[in-house]
Structures are given as structure tokens and as C-alpha cells.
């Protein structure tokens with residue numbers, strides 16, 4: 001499995017000279033079955049999704065986009081995905097099924113799954129709230145190529161030759177899923193936008209090491225995790241819905257993951273500050289990557 005970070009920033013893009021080495025695009029991770037193969041899975045569709053086009057060598061995207069949740073930094077790259085917005089593209093886009101009463105499928109009974117008609121309607125309707133006039137010139141259904149929209153709920157799924165396990169992760173402002181992606185040999189855990197303090201302070205004040213997070217990360221070859229904050233920032237800022245880098249590293253250690261990638265960097269965090277965060281963990285027992293746009297990792 002080859003994963004490539006297409007966008008590593010949280011909340012809002014970070015352009016400018018202080019951010020060029022780690023990159024300023026918002027969340028998107030591309031997954032391919034092997035080095036040299038075209039990515040067939042995209043985790044989230046922040047502005048980094050546009051850079052996935054460059055990984056495809058001029059070809060159209062044929063694959064699945066899994067959204068962890070619908071916040072702007074995970075969805076607003078969608079209409080700027082040129083490899084997906086062309087006549088020969090084939091894209092399945094799945095977003096978390098909303099809980100009853102949260103603007104879900106209402107009287108349909110909320111049946112989810114990419115094939116469920118209620119899920120298809122729900123997914124297009126939700127995306128269409130931000131992607132439609134007067135906010136944007138076109139609706140999701142007007143993207144070129146063959147697009148299928150649907151919802152995904154916690155549980156085991158298959159996508160593009162991968163097994164995908166989805167678990168609900170506490171965040172803020174909308175249902176959020178973490179994913180565990182396996183090809184039978186390697187395991188990638190993707191847990192971004194995670195507010196573990198919402199389940200209590202945990203043993204170190206950084207939040208609870210709860211079952212869903214631990215099980216997604218269990219023995220993973222790589223855990224990609226929210227590191228919007230540092231431990232010192234948690235008391236003042238955790239209520240905005242994010243985790244500290246130190247939490248990510250400890251979660252990976254507790255779960256037996258082999259490596260952790262700190263991800264979803266605060267938009268104001270400069271390259272120098274991210275280098276300093278990398279130094280905090282250098283030489284520790286667990287390899288810690290600070291995710292940078294364009295970086296690929298083979299699992």
C-alpha cells in the first residue's frame with residue numbers, strides 16, 4: 001500500500017512563505033495498492049484533493065472518496081478535483097450517515113450504504129447545501145463523469161479492493177468517522193478531527209484513550225491522527241474539537257501501531273514550529289512523522 005499526503009492542514013488553508021515545506025492545503029490522503037499504481041482511495045476532500053490530480057499522470061480518477069465528516073476543510077476541494085471532474089472519471093463518494101434527527105434521511109428510515117436510495121439522496125442533499133448557488137455555481141450532480149454519492153455507517157465495508165472499518169469518533173459539529181483501511185497485508189488507520197477530551201481528561205489530561213480510537217489504531221502499520229494542538233494548548237483550545245500531538249503519539253503506542261503521522265496541522269503553525277514538534281518526538285520508541293504535503297509512505 002502506498003499512501004500520499006495531498007493536504008495536511010486543518011481548518012483552513014495556509015498559504016504563504018512560512019508554510020511551504022509542510023504545505024498549506026487542507027486534509028486529503030491518497031491511497032494506492034502499490035507504489036507506481038494509481039491511487040484509488042482518497043480519504044477526505046479538502047483543498048489537497050486538487051493535488052491528487054497530479055499523482056494520476058494525466059489519467060482520470062477511478063475510485064472512492066471517503067469523507068471523515070463534512071467540515072469545510074474536508075469537503076470543499078471537491079469541485080476543484082480536475083481528475084474527478086471529467087467525462088471519463090468514475091467516482092464513488094461516501095460521507096458519514098447522519099444520525100436520526102441530524103438532518104438525515106428523515107421519513108425514509110435513514111437506510112445507508114452507497115447503494116441505498118435514501119443514502120444517495122441524503123449524501124447529495126448534504127453536499128448540495130454548500131455546493132449549490134448562491135454558494136457555488138454548480139451542484140454535486142453536475143460534476144462531469146460518473147459520480148455516485150452515498151453514505152457510510154460504522155462497521156465493515158469493502159472499497160476498491162480494500163477492507164474499510166469505520167468507527168464513530170468524537171469531534172464537534174457533525175458526525176465524524178475514523179477509518180481503518182487494510183489490503184490484507186498492511187493497515188492504515190485514519191483518525192483525524194478527534195476530540196478525546198469530550199470523553200473525559202484521560203490519564204494525562206489530553207483526553208480518553210477510548211475503545212473506538214484504540215481499535216482503529218490497533219497494530220496499524222501507520223496511524224494518521226489529528227495533531228492540531230500541542231499538549232500545552234489543550235486546556236484553552238481542546239473544546240474546539242481537536243487533539244494534541246502528544247495524545248496521537250500515546251494512542252499509537254497504547255494501540256501497538258508501528259508509526260504515527262501527525263496530521264491536520266493548525267493553520268497558523270509555521271514550518272519552524274512543526275520542525276520543533278518533530279524534534280519533541282525524535283529518538284523516542286515510536287517513529288513519529290510530521291505529515292507534509294507530497295510525502296509518500298509505503299506500508
Ligand SMILES: [Zn+2]
Nearest residue numbers: 010011073193
Ligand atoms: Zn478538520
Ligand SMILES: [Zn+2]
Nearest residue numbers: 069071171193
Ligand atoms: Zn472537523
